[in-house]
Amino acid sequence: MENVEIARILDELGDVLEIQGENPFRVRAYRNAARTIRGHGTPFRKLVEEGADLTGLPGIGKEMAAHIRELVETGKLGRHEEALRSIPPELLEFIRIPGLGPKRAKQLWEELGITTVSALQEACEQGRLSRLKGFGEKIQKNILEGIESYRSQQGRFKLSDADQYVLPLKAYMEKAPGVERIEVAGSYRRRKETVGDIDILAVAREAGPVMEHFVAYPGVAKVQSAGDTRGTVFLGSGLQVDLRILPRESFGAALAYFTGSKEHNIRIRRLAIDRGLRVSEYGVFRVGKGAKTAGGRGQKGGKDEADLGPSLGRFVAGREESEVYKAVGLPWIPPELREDRGEIEAAQQNALPHLIELRDLRGDLQMHSTWSDGQNTIEEMAVACKARNYEYLAITDHSKAVSVAGGLDAERLRKQWKEIEKVAERHEGIRILKGMEIDILSDGSLDLEDALLEKLDIVLVAVHSKFNLPPAQQTERILKALQHPRVQIFGHPTGRILNRRGPIAFDMDEVLSCAAELGVAMELNAHPDRLDLMDLHLMEARRRGVKVVINTDAHRVEDLDLIRYGVEQARRGWLGREHVLNTLPLGEFLKALRR
């Protein structure tokens, strides 16, 4: 059983306990354990086999360790099955519907006998919900809309799509009356590959006019709420945008708070508590003797000196984000790292990584031309790369097996080389490498004969068919391909397409260790639909000393600019310049490639 599956089952058990009204901290314990497991590099399957002590891991105690062992050894968890029997299974979907949480889900089931999403929809339409205690017309309507958005949206917005909505909206908000500063926080600022919603922060003395400006944005399809400090709207695309309006003194604290991640914030708050401080979106406060530190439900403390919201204690920091980190004894942490994946510990030891930047890249090693399915000629691609200050590029058109993309056979490949040579003569100052994106056939052999492989500058291999092989067979296929002595780069390793096609199933662990051993570079495909490798894979690659290259897989000149999504993903994977081969000058780069 894979880590993701163990994590899913524990998460689901947490969901059931929540619906049953269990102690919320116990529920959280299951979520925490699931999170640790999901993000763990080594399969728990192996750890259990080796008899390793799991209780050393964060959030894994005696009980969780026993659960994990049971799952690995028997493939199921008695506690989980028992829990699932106790509630109608579809009730678990209820809590993913916006506006519905565990309490209302339980109430609907117990008092109205509703157990499926479609029955819930029917009950809303018949107006049966509004008769329940604590429910009313509005909640009923919200749930109905929630069902629709749950059904239609399902997926999140790709970061590149979000950029298209956010950039104009940000420019618009900067023109709001009295606004001093606008920043976008949330997973968008952490540059996560997909975002669920957008958090915008505005500094303004007077909130009213800014909120009015916000809800009047032409792209707004629906205004969900518009209070004094917070408003929520939906754009026509269904993208949710939250606006928070803050005083200048709180800006840094709010930026940190709303950038998240939630897990990162929790760690920061704990550090604060240790120092007698309290961190909220309003600032960092020194907690006075005898003052309560926990904000209980409905507790409204007196206004503090700076009049920054309902808080107890003396304001000590909050204007800039770095002040907040400083107050808890840390250097500023780049947003891409804020996932509680070791960045707090690294910051404490002054060992944060120097993350790669866009300007570090000197070449792009996967792109297509009109020779296969690209839209621009080799010359146009080369000129465009030179304009981006690259020292080198590789033209990597498809091999013949990918016939839908106009893959090249041996004869056309030879002709293409002639053209590359001609173009090279016309353009000094940039090296055009002869490459190919060679298909890995279903048996792991390569779609190009050895004699030609010998003559290529860049041999990049990738999977384009038979995505559904059994994992063991898929792993074997990939390993066989990588073991071919001429292979230098494994392109878009998992083959996933965001929101459309999941990753192919194989043993990433084994492939990474094979790549490390052989010196094969793993590609981080910068295309925002792919972003493959994923952040956790990159962290693992870094740990194992696997070489990484960042490529756009451009099919036209404009695609070359997508490289920044690759750099952002690399930053999320803790990569520095030294981990990425195509930051090297041409000569060193060629030497560093496997040959």
Next chain:
DNA sequence: GCCGTTTTCGGCCCGACTGTTTTCAGTCG
């Protein structure tokens, strides 16, 4: 359920908004 060189018991991050209520519960982030 997890966790602990100030604690092995008693904590566990914190606040806004809405809707349905007359003081708060539920949800969300």
